Amino acid sequence: MKEYKDIDRLFQEKFRDFEKNPSGKVWKNIENTLVVKPKRERKAVWLWLSGVAASLVILFFMNESVFNTTTTPTNTLDTEQEFSNKDNTTTSEVASTQTKEGSSQSTENHQTKNTIITKPIHLQKLENTIAEKYTTKQTSDQKIKQLSTLTNSTNSTKKENIQTPKTNLSNTTYPQKSNKTILQMLSETKHKIAQTDSETLNKLTAQTNSPSVTKEHTLTTSENLAESTVEVEKTTSNKKWAVSTVVAPVYLSAFDKKASSIDDQFDENVKQGRFSAAYGVQVAYQLNTRFSLQSGLHIVNYGYKTYGVYVSPSGAVSRYANINYDLDANLVDVRAAPSMAPLNVLNETKIKESKGDLTQVFGYIEIPIEAKYRLNKGSLGINLVGGFSTLLLNKNEIFIEMTDFSNKLGEASNLNSLNFSGNLGLELEYKLYKNVNFNLMPMFKAQTNTFEKNTAGFSPYAIGVYSGLNLRF
Amino acid sequence: MSLEKLIQRCAKNDQKAQEEIYRLYAGKLFALCLKYSRNKAEAEDNLQDGFIQIFKKVNQFKYKGSFEGWMKRVVINTALQKYREKNVLNLVSSDVVEEITVVEVEEEEISLDYLLNLIQELPNQYRLVFNLYVLDGYSHKEVAQALQISEGTSKSNLSRARGILKNKIEWNQQEPNQYKAF
DSSP: OOOOHHHHHHHHHHHHTTOOOOOOOHHHHHHHHHHHOOOOOOOOOGGHHHHHHHHHHHHHHIEEEIHHHHHHHHHHHHHHHHHHHHHHHHHHTTTTTTOOOOOHHHHHHHHHHHHHOOOHHHHHHHHHHHHHHGGGGHHOOOHHHHHHHHHHTSOHHHHHHHHHHHHHHHHHHTTTSOOHHHHHHHHHHHHHHHHHHHHHHHHHHOOOOOOOOHHHHHHHHHHHHHHHHHHHHHHHHHHHHEEEEEEEEEEEEEESOOSSOGGGGGTTOEEEEEEEEEEEEEEEEEEEESSEEEEEEEEEEEEEEEEEEEEEEOOOOOOOOEEEGGGGGGGGGEEEEEEGGGHHHGGGGOOEEEEEEEEEEEEEEEEEEEEEEEOOOOEEEEEEEEEEEEEEEEEEEEEEEEEEEEEEEEEEEEBBBBEEEEEEEEEEEEEEEETTEEEEEEEEEEEOOOBTTOOGGOEEEEEEEEEEEEEOO | OHHHHHHHHHTTTHHHHHHHHHHHHHHHHHHHHHSSSSHHHHHHHHHHHHHHHHHHGGGGGGGGSSSHHHHHOOOOOOOOHHHHHHHOOOOOOOOOOOOEEEEEEEEGGHHHHHHHHHHHHSHHHHHHHHHHISSHHHHHHHHHHHOOHHHHHHHHHHHHHHHHHHHHHHHHHHHHGGOOOO
């Protein structure tokens, strides 16, 4: 049956409980936009503990850099006010022998001390701290001057009021305190300041007509704290960790292909790197939507071959200074070319020389520290990675290899046990599952300080394609 | 988990909490987006952008009023912002239009999808004004502010929107099957 109906009402009634589910892709898109992925790394079960150690190093680094950065305004503020109290107390305590303080400061000190008397525990803390930090007194004196200037602009009655909030403040703010408690401290401090400010302002308003300077100071204090609190919470909320395993084929080469690290006699020989494997674990920490830091622990073995050397099973040995020979290595004689082996002329009966390859293997425990910058958004992330690695030598061997014969000569004597590399890479990161990503990262690592004397200009670099799975938590 | 706890976790970029909020409110907010958009695809875009804004701004929610209401305002603003950016809100007219308030209908025969389709077919500014004023309870002053038009224009657009809706509904009464076509 037809009826006249108010249009608005018709629609309002129909749409009152209107709900409709969107397609699943909407959440996926939202998730991809919101989630910024940290991480990447490598594998090796027994290295797990080392990975944890590396993550602790990063955590320490985080605390030092990230949190200090965001809490700087608060710390500065607290420090200033703390200094004023400490210094006041100091002056009071040593008033009989230290007479450098001005008369106005003495007045303040007196007032401060009166206030502190009501808080004996706090006074003790301050005194103890002062004993340790007396060297900061000069800075404190400057602060006191600033505060004196500030307080001189109001009358002496106001001074007493001004000291009260400062003393209260120092009850809850200790610049040397651990960062872990900053949030809690800020919260308490903010609360107390709010109360103190209110009381102080009420008093000031009642006692003077020109308290603007004091008001500004105290109000700014609480505003700064509020901002700092927000900043700290914001930073904390972005914290994301990722742990990953990685494995990579790595290839060692040298900037100067002619140079030989063993002896310049082999400069003319063809030399080439050997593919080998690197593996390890990594931890990553996401600083913000773009930046992550990562570290870890890798095991890597590099190989470098010098082709076409001449080997004779002779006891007449030409020794190379850059090789520490094994005891049984004196059975072979290795040369770059037969013509360069004059001893053979004297010993014609055993000129049975064979051609072979000289292989040098050196392995490291690698500890990379790298920063990662996210270039794009979406489920396939592209990250620019840069950093450096500390390399600890843990394998050092030189072999002579022929078709039917292989023998370890010894080890290189010119390899440094500690060296470094500069790392640059591009990481592709694909989300496989909620918190699991697959990483593929071609990386270039230029080594420095590999050899003691940069032997004959031999300067190696490594190229690796690191891949692995990372788990974000 | 309480809603307040969820909101707090959202403020810390907790992905699970975000997903939970989405799961709880996607239906209602998508319905909202459907009303303000011309089609489903546009509505999904608006919903997506709206939720991103919600999660970015959740810190700003001060627990004054309902969280759902706050989210609706964010989503509506996000949708309106797109129209402002595209500069399509130019259907400006402050002509006095005959006030239309009633329409002759057989209500039982009218489906919600049919009415939704009518709304989506409205010109952008008519649709937005009708939604804001009639379905989401904004005053003409607030509508004018949101769309950066005058109150007179808001009233005029509303009347025109009602007129279009009335005509379509009444015309379709002659072919009742239209009601169920959606």
